[in-house]
Amino acid sequence: MTEFIQQVFNGLSLGSIYALIALGYTMIYGILRFINFAHGDVFMIGAFSGYYLGILFSFATAGGGTSLGLAFLILIGAMAITGALGFIIEKLAYKPLRKSPKLAILITAIGVSLFLEYSGQLVFGADPKSFPSLLENKPVVSLSGAVIGSNPLVVLLTAALLMIGLRIIVMKTKIGTAMRAVSYNPTAASLMGININAIISFTFVVGSSLAGAAGILYGLNYPSIDPLMGILPGLKAFVAAVLGGIGNIPGAAIGGMIIGLLETFVTGYISPTYRDAIAFGILILILLFKPTGILGKKEVEKV
Amino acid sequence: MKKLFFGSLTILAASFIMFSACNKGGGNEILIGEYGSLTGSEATFGISSTNGLKLAIEECNNNGGLLNKKVKLITYDDQGKPSEAQTVVQRLIKNDNVIAVIGEVASSRSKAGAPICQQNKIPMISPASTNPEVTAIGDYVFRVCFIDPFQATVLTKFAVNSLKVKRVAILKDVKNAYSTGLAEFFEKEFKAAGGEIIEVQSYSAGDKDFKAQLTAIKSKNPEAIFIPGYYTDVGLIAIQAREIGITVPLFGGDGWESEKLTEGKAKDALEGCYFSTHVSTENPDPAVQNFIKKYKEKYNMMPDAMSFLSYDAGLILFDAIKRAGSLESEKIKNELARTKDFAGVTGKISINEQRNAIKPAVILEIKGGQFKYKETIQP
Numbered sequence: 241m242t243e244f245i246q247q248v249f250n251g252l253s254l255g256s257i258y259a260l261i262a263l264g265y266t267m268i269y270g271i272l273r274f275i276n277f278a279h280g281d282v283f284m285i286g287a288f289s290g291y292y293l294g295i296l297f298s299f300a301t302a303g304g305g306t307s308l309g310l311a312f313l314i315l316i317g318a319m320a321i322t323g324a325l326g327f328i329i330e331k332l333a334y335k336p337l338r339k340s341p342k343l344a345i346l347i348t349a350i351g352v353s354l355f356l357e358y359s360g361q362l363v364f365g366a367d368p369k370s371f372p373s374l375l376e377n378k379p380v381v382s383l384s385g386a387v388i389g390s391n392p393l394v395v396l397l398t399a400a401l402l403m404i405g406l407r408i409i410v411m412k413t414k415i416g417t418a419m420r421a422v423s424y425n426p427t428a429a430s431l432m433g434i435n436i437n438a439i440i441s442f443t444f445v446v447g448s449s450l451a452g453a454a455g456i457l458y459g460l461n462y463p464s465i466d467p468l469m470g471i472l473p474g475l476k477a478f479v480a481a482v483l484g485g486i487g488n489i490p491g492a493a494i495g496g497m498i499i500g501l502l503e504t505f506v507t508g509y510i511s512p513t514y515r516d517a518i519a520f521g522i523l524i525l526i527l528l529f530k531p532t533g534i535l536g537k538k539e540v541e542k543v
Numbered sequence: 544m545k546k547l548f549f550g551s552l553t554i555l556a557a558s559f560i561m562f563s564a565c566n567k568g569g570g571n572e573i574l575i576g577e578y579g580s581l582t583g584s585e586a587t588f589g590i591s592s593t594n595g596l597k598l599a600i601e602e603c604n605n606n607g608g609l610l611n612k613k614v615k616l617i618t619y620d621d622q623g624k625p626s627e628a629q630t631v632v633q634r635l636i637k638n639d640n641v642i643a644v645i646g647e648v649a650s651s652r653s654k655a656g657a658p659i660c661q662q663n664k665i666p667m668i669s670p671a672s673t674n675p676e677v678t679a680i681g682d683y684v685f686r687v688c689f690i691d692p693f694q695a696t697v698l699t700k701f702a703v704n705s706l707k708v709k710r711v712a713i714l715k716d717v718k719n720a721y722s723t724g725l726a727e728f729f730e731k732e733f734k735a736a737g738g739e740i741i742e743v744q745s746y747s748a749g750d751k752d753f754k755a756q757l758t759a760i761k762s763k764n765p766e767a768i769f770i771p772g773y774y775t776d777v778g779l780i781a782i783q784a785r786e787i788g789i790t791v792p793l794f795g796g797d798g799w800e801s802e803k804l805t806e807g808k809a810k811d812a813l814e815g816c817y818f819s820t821h822v823s824t825e826n827p828d829p830a831v832q833n834f835i836k837k838y839k840e841k842y843n844m845m846p847d848a849m850s851f852l853s854y855d856a857g858l859i860l861f862d863a864i865k866r867a868g869s870l871e872s873e874k875i876k877n878e879l880a881r882t883k884d885f886a887g888v889t890g891k892i893s894i895n896e897q898r899n900a901i902k903p904a905v906i907l908e909i910k911g912g913q914f915k916y917k918e919t920i921q922p
Contacts, residue, residue, distance in 0.1 A: 243762040246787060250754035367586045368775060370807030377808070379788055387788030462751035463808055464779050466584060469751070507755035512745050513717055 246386040247508045248501070253392035253461060255500020256399035260454035261477030262484065262492035263406060264447030270423040270487040271443045274342055277349040278329060280474015281356035282322050282448045286455025287371065287465045288364055289318035294372030311374040315398070318456050319449035326448025327441055335437075353474075360467030368466040371459035395457045402453055403493050406446070410489060415442060423487070476503075483523055485536025494534060499523075572615045573608075573870065575600070575860070576635030577853075578646040578656055583623030584749070584775050587801045588648040588849050592670050593618050594842050595850035596645055598834075599857030601841075609864050617641060625655035632656040636663045642870050643668070645856050648849055650674035650721040657684045666876045668860055670852035671821070673797065674724045678898040683872070685879050685898045687856045687887070688821055689922070691721070694796050695728035697819050697904045697920040702767060703736050705906075705918065706792065706817075712742040712765035714756055714780065716772045719748055725771035725796050741765055746780075748773065753780045754787060761789050768793045774801040778809030785812045792816050800848045805912040813909045821848045822889045823905045823916040834888045848889075855887035859894075 261283050268276045293314045333352050337345045377391040410416040421429040422439045430436050458473065459465055480499045484491025502519040510518065526534070577596055579589030600614045608614060617639050619631035628647060635641045636659065644660050644667040647653045653672035660667035661681030669677055669686040673694055678684045702708050711733060716722035730740050742763045744756035757780070760768060768784070770777055770793055777799050784793065792815055799818040824835055824845060834854065838846040846854075862885060863878035864870070882894040890902045906917040 243758055246758045246761075247755060250752075250758060250787075254752050254754075361582075366582045366584065367803075368584055370778070370803075370809070373808050377786060379786070381788075387786075389786040391786070458751075462779060463782065464751065464775070503752075504755040508759045512747070512750075512756060 242386045243508075246388070247504050249386065249388050249392065250508075251501035251504035252497060253395050253500075254504060255497035256396050257454050257458050257461070257496075258473065258477045258480045258499050259493045259496025260399050260402060260450050260457070261473060262480040262496045263403065263489060264451045265478050265481040266484070266486055266489060266492040267419075267443050267447045269481070270489075271419065271440055272334070272338075272345075274334075274345050275349065275478065276334075276447075277346070277474075278333075278352035278356060279447070279451055280470035280472075280477065281353050281360070282325055282329075282470070283451040283455045283458070283474060283477075284360060284465070284467060284470035285325055285356065286318045286322045286452030287459045287469065288360070288369075288455075288467075289321040289452065290314050290374070290456040290459050291369055291371055291465060293317045294374060298372065308375065314374060315453060315456050318452045320452075322452025322455070323445040323449035326444040326451075329448075330441060330444040335440075357467055357471070364467055366467065368464045371463035371465050373463070374456075374460060391460050395461050398453070398457060402450060406450070406489065409446070415439070419443060479520065479523055483526060483533055485533030488533070488535045491533055491535035498534075571612050573610070573612045573864070574639060574641045575614060575616050575857075576632075576639060576641035576644045576646075577616060577618040578621050578628055578631045578635065578644070578652075579618065579648060580623035580652070581618070581620035585623045585649065585773060587774075587803055587847070588671075589620065589623075591847050591849035592646075592648050592853035594838070595670075595846060595852070595854035596857045598838060598841060598850075599854045599861070602837075603857070603861050609861055610868065610870070614861070621647065621652055621656075623649070623652070625652050628652040628655040629659060632659045636660070636665050641665065642872060643860055643864075643875060645670065645853060645860065647672060648853075649719075650677055650724070651719060653677045654680070654720065657681070660684065664872050664876075666860075666863075666872060666879055668856045668879070670856040671797070671849055672721075674720050675897075675899075676720070676724075682880075682898070683876050685859075685894060687859055687889070687892055687900045688797075688852055689902055689904055690899050691725045691796075692728045692732075693922065694819055694904060695725060695732045697906070698729055698769070698794065698796065699732040699736050699738070700920055701817065701819065701906050701918070702733065702769075702794065703738060706767055706794070708738070708766035710739050710741050710764070710766045711769055712744070712760040712763060712767075713740060713769045713771070714744045714746065714753070714760065715770075716748050716776065717745040719772070721796075721798060722771045722773075726769070729769055729771065746772075746776065748776060750776070751779060753783050757784050757787055757789060761787060765791060767791050770795045771798065773798040774804040778804055778806065778813070781812035781816065782808050794818060797821060797848055800907075800914070802845070802847065805909060810912040814911070816909050817906055817917065818909075819904050819906050819920075821902075821904065822851045823907060823914070825916040826905075830886065830888050851889050855889050855892065858887055859885055859892065 264279050333348050377389045379387050418434045418439050480495035481492045484495030506515045506518045581589040600616050604613050621628040621631050648671045650672040653669045657680040661683050666683050671688045673691045675690045713726050715726035742760050794817040797820040800820045867874040867878040885892045893901045901922050903921045905919050907914040908917045
């Protein structure tokens, strides 16, 4: 039982990171109907932003001390950097192609992805870097002897808060309403006086900053980062988004959690060698019976 | 047009052959090739071994060179990929016409490069590939390090006699020949010594999340965990093991050895863990201390095991060439095979019939992020 509780927790903490990345995929798909393959690399840039900000701030405080305030500052900083990066990527790479066939923009996304990965290798170096310990990791003993570290708890909570924040933006604010309108019907939305370009930029900024936050959380949980670290989590988050129903925000969150739990259970109880095979096999089964994903309906609000 | 294209291609090919034919005979230099992971996630392996080898060559040239010729090194980066290793070894032999090849550190890459050396009858010396299959590829493939079965014996002796543990779990890297081999030999030896392997879990190099495997291991309550992986993954594994409340010592083989092992949070997580390796920088032997001094002067950092071993690989090659008195690959190969009690910086090295080195191993303990000498285990 102890082992099971610990595995559930391991899976949730991994899944919450997938969920955060998946949100970006799903939001951008909701608005533009295309998969932003560079999203996983924005996540990588987020982790490296945290790495360099951590070095910068630890010099500033001279002690290299860890505090909640500092970690929060670094999280916000990395989100700002990746948000800006998302804005620039959209303006430079995707906007000029908005009227082109979908395939052109898709291939451009792959190009941007490779560009970020290999520029990353050039600028940051190819060898893995040790992510700074932003927070002290204290073991928090919980139910029946399962040991849970404080960092995975922080990761889970931060991810949950960010997702709730996103939900509020999308459902309760004016700009969120505009996002949903653009997602539902761009032409009609622009006739209603919505500035489509601004909404698309906003979506990229929000989605990318969530990926940046995921990068920091990933670094906290798995403190070894390298320029190619975004490929696999990016791919899995994409699958999570599809699993939850692409274009659907709660769906992406649920999809991320499911992938995280599946991976952990397969690794822990069956075999790590088959981890991806079994996890993706189950995905295929779900999609066979429900092609729109778990929460995807024909007339769903898409953002 | 097509004809013209093929015509020019033929001329090009012909000129290549002529050029390479010219290269081989003349020159006042002895060309030695090296392949290693200068970039990629295992870059410190490649960089350390190149540094060690360069030092050996520099000294050789300062002492008048070999057979009145200067030794020149050509190093290519294989990015830590076996496929790339094949390409660069091909290039070293076919384009650069090297007379011998030094490399690789990693067993999986040595296994990719060695068949090409064997095919072209060019002697290859691996500084640090410990998987037994590497030298089994052919009679032109040598190594200057011990092999995994011996390392497994050493680790078993250590686990049974010094750690005094009976119940051990294994976490191995399934993508890596070194790791699966070492795990297999250790399992065999440890069981023969009366120990019990209570759980075997695996991962793939590059994984970041090991909590699922570690949770499964934790539920079996081992007294120690054997992790025959590379430093790139071991740090993360240790951090996550401590995070979920595993407090028993972790131990592993020479793949742990790198200054990067104890970077960041891994420093505390690995406190009181052990690994077996080729050499200890704390060894008071003047040959060792002298090498450390020269290495530090040249590169401004401490040498690691890879630097020591590739330095020895260079020395043994030069020694064989001197004794052969010729640059013919067959003669060099024969002399390499006759190497006996050669005093290298990693101990007395003899090459046996399987072209493996017979030599001692040391166990190091991690204390405060430093590798402290624990004990030496003789062959």
